[in-house]
Amino acid sequence: MRGALIAGLVVxxxxxxxxxxxxxxxxxxxxxxxxxxxxxxxxCDVTPVKPSLDFGFRFQTxxxxxxxxxxxxxxxxGWATVTRVTPEHGAPAYLSSRVFLPDVPVTKITTxxxxxxxxxxxxxxxxxxMIDDRERVCRKSWTIEAKxxxxxxxxxxxxxxxxxxxxxxxxxxxxxxxxxxDAPPFRLTVLLHAAPATPRRIHxxxxxxxxxxxxxxxxxxxxxxxxxxxxxxNLEKQRVLYRRDDFRLRMIGDVSRALNRLExxxxxxxxxxxxxxxxxxxxSLIAEETTATQPADAVVFLGPAARFLDKPPSKTIQAPPxxxxxxxxxxxxxxxxxxxxxxxxxxGTLAGLKGRVFHIYSPKEFASAISELDKLRR
Numbered sequence: 001m002r003g004a005l006i007a008g009l010v011v012x013x014x015x016x017x018x019x020x021x022x023x024x025x026x027x028x029x030x031x032x033x034x035x036x037x038x039x040x041x042x043x044c045d046v047t048p049v050k051p052s053l054d055f056g057f058r059f060q061t062x063x064x065x066x067x068x069x070x071x072x073x074x075x076x077x078g079w080a081t082v083t084r085v086t087p088e089h090g091a092p093a094y095l096s097s098r099v100f101l102p103d104v105p106v107t108k109i110t111t112x113x114x115x116x117x118x119x120x121x122x123x124x125x126x127x128x129x130m131i132d133d134r135e136r137v138c139r140k141s142w143t144i145e146a147k148x149x150x151x152x153x154x155x156x157x158x159x160x161x162x163x164x165x166x167x168x169x170x171x172x173x174x175x176x177x178x179x180x181x182d183a184p185p186f187r188l189t190v191l192l193h194a195a196p197a198t199p200r201r202i203h204x205x206x207x208x209x210x211x212x213x214x215x216x217x218x219x220x221x222x223x224x225x226x227x228x229x230x231x232x233x234n235l236e237k238q239r240v241l242y243r244r245d246d247f248r249l250r251m252i253g254d255v256s257r258a259l260n261r262l263e264x265x266x267x268x269x270x271x272x273x274x275x276x277x278x279x280x281x282x283x284s285l286i287a288e289e290t291t292a293t294q295p296a297d298a299v300v301f302l303g304p305a306a307r308f309l310d311k312p313p314s315k316t317i318q319a320p321p322x323x324x325x326x327x328x329x330x331x332x333x334x335x336x337x338x339x340x341x342x343x344x345x346x347x348g349t350l351a352g353l354k355g356r357v358f359h360i361y362s363p364k365e366f367a368s369a370i371s372e373l374d375k376l377r378r
Contacts, residue, residue, distance in 0.1 A: 056214030062116030193303025311348025
């Protein structure tokens with residue numbers, strides 16, 4: 001049975017991603033994406049998503065699927081997908097996913113879901129099929145081209161040309177120590193603001209975590225620092241979630257687990273009563289940097305805009321050691337660059353340190369901000 005074969009191959013994933021799978025594990029009949037005249041058709045509408053560069057400098061692409069739920073009723077229904085992505089100059093890669101549906105009542109509703117993967121620069125052919133528990137099949141084929149726009153040409157993509165990755169590929173597999181042994185010391189501290197991408201929300205979504213991890217990974221990799229200190233903090237909770245003085249990219253999983261433990265919607269009463277606790281947290285983070293035995297050359301606050309707009313009195317902020325620079329890489333992926341931006345508590349705190357704020361609307365601005373750190377190393 002086709003469905004039984006698929007069930008043994010695919011990896012259970014969230015509905016937004018697929019997992020790479022060894023093509024040799026896929027039976028020959030499932031590697032054939034040519035429609036079978038005998039197969040029963042599953043009604044669905046597939047819309048490809050154009051590749052776009054994310055904040056981790058990777059081309060993100062995929063598809064949206066609309067399925068009329070009138071085709072189902074009752075329990076134990078599900079879908080399995082197999083996607084073949086063939087680079088113009090390379091071997092095909094296979095991705096798969098499996099989705100279990102909840103009990104389906106009699107309905108005329110159309111369900112929308114999507115799948116995604118990552119590619120390097122280049123042209124690709126995508127062959128896709130979805131099979132349900134009744135052996136019905138929906139198919140779609142299309143072509144994509146991942147390329148930098150004119151404004152992104154200064155950005156170096158993180159995935160090589162003609163390559164396919166899934167969202168589950170650990171960022172630790174990327175180069176983590178690119179600095180030459182004889183390079184002058186350059187110490188970097190990254191203070192990661194763990195918060196939703198939009199200040200109006202208090203719940204962390206999967207995309208928020210991906211954005212935090214991808215920007216942290218890209219910054220650590222491309223800053224070429226000889227040593228990196230990372231602290232992950234949350235202003236709502238008024239505490240540090242994770243800290244590591246000798247951070248390496250292979251430790252990105254520890255940051256991910258810290259983010260997964262964060263529950264923004266459960267804040268204890270004592271924290272709520274401490275109305276200025278977020279300011280105290282910012283003051284302590286900065287004090288740790290300015291009084292460190294081996295102070296950093298650059299301290300970067302990284303993350304979305306904070307909901308708080310107040311700032312500490314200037315007299316409570318200690319002047320940094322000579323040569324220490326403070327930056328705020330504030331990404332605003334859902335905002336327009338034409339809209340006025342009010343300084344939040346982080347920006348207000350850095351004003352007393354003569355820190356520089358970068359508003360990050362796209363990978364282009366992120367690359368430009370990172371290039372400022374390169375100037376300190378020269």
